[in-house]
Amino acid sequence: MAAEAAVVRVAVRVRPLLPREALRGHRPCLRSDAATGEVELGRRRFRFAAVLPEAAGQAAVYRACVQPLLRAFFRGFNATVFAYGQTGSGKTYTIGEASDEQGIIPRAMAETFRLIDENDLIDYTVRVSYLEVYKEEFRDLLQVDTASKDIQIREDDKGNVGMCACAQATFLPML
Numbered sequence: 001m002a003a004e005a006a007v008v009r010v011a012v013r014v015r016p017l018l019p020r021e022a023l024r025g026h027r028p029c030l031r032s033d034a035a036t037g038e039v040e041l042g043r044r045r046f047r048f049a050a051v052l053p054e055a056a057g058q059a060a061v062y063r064a065c066v067q068p069l070l071r072a073f074f075r076g077f078n079a080t081v082f083a084y085g086q087t088g089s090g091k092t093y094t095i096g097e098a099s100d101e102q103g104i105i106p107r108a109m110a111e112t113f114r115l116i117d118e119n120d121l122i123d124y125t126v127r128v129s130y131l132e133v134y135k136e137e138f139r140d141l142l143q144v145d146t147a148s149k150d151i152q153i154r155e156d157d158k159g160n161v162g163m164c165a166c167a168q169a170t171f172l173p174m175l
């Protein structure tokens with residue numbers, strides 16, 4: 001199956017060495033080829049749907065990995081973006097960075113509201129939840145004083161997954 005048609009696409013982002021790593025004399029150990037989607041680690045080669053090399057900025061990551069999903073989302077498809085990697089590999093930076101180098105979440109939210117604004121014929125309701133799961137503990141990042149035990153993830157009879165904060169009896173479907 002062509003990579004673009006696959007239901008799950010895996011992209012790899014190579015982050016640059018951090019100043020402290022460079023100071024310790026660390027060296028890059030991966031060779032990546034954005035044109036073929038291949039990375040080489042020693043004598044092993046891996047192929048991904050997309051490779052974002054060190055020089056790729058946040059906008060390029062968003063364009064390659066998220067923008068097409070958002071377009072599909074507005075045509076009625078569910079979409080999930082999942083950042084996976086060892087500690088310090090750049091998940092938080094890629095997903096959430098809120099400075100000049102905005103990550104995926106602020107870019108996706110801005111584009112969501114832009115696309116909503118462009119369409120006067122449909123009324124949209126946007127609900128957002130922002131949840132951290134760490135070692136089986138939940139944290140509601142929009143209401144940080146909610147106790148972990150009061151947050152539950154539920155599935156309704158249509159398979160929609162939502163977060164339920166019992167203390168406030170609210171039900172917030174995840175975007």
Ligand SMILES: Nc1ncnc2c1ncn2[C@@H]1O[C@H](COP(=O)(O)OP(=O)(O)OP(=O)(O)O)[C@@H](O)[C@H]1O
Binds near residue numbers: 094
């Ligand atoms: N593409 C990048 N360009 C520049 N700096 C980056 C990049 N990716 C990550 N960093 C920096 O690398 C450090 C580690 O990144 P980050 O905190 O995002 O990792 P993480 O995968 O979320 O780690 P953890 O699982 O421990 O929370 C941070 O200082 C971050 O600013």
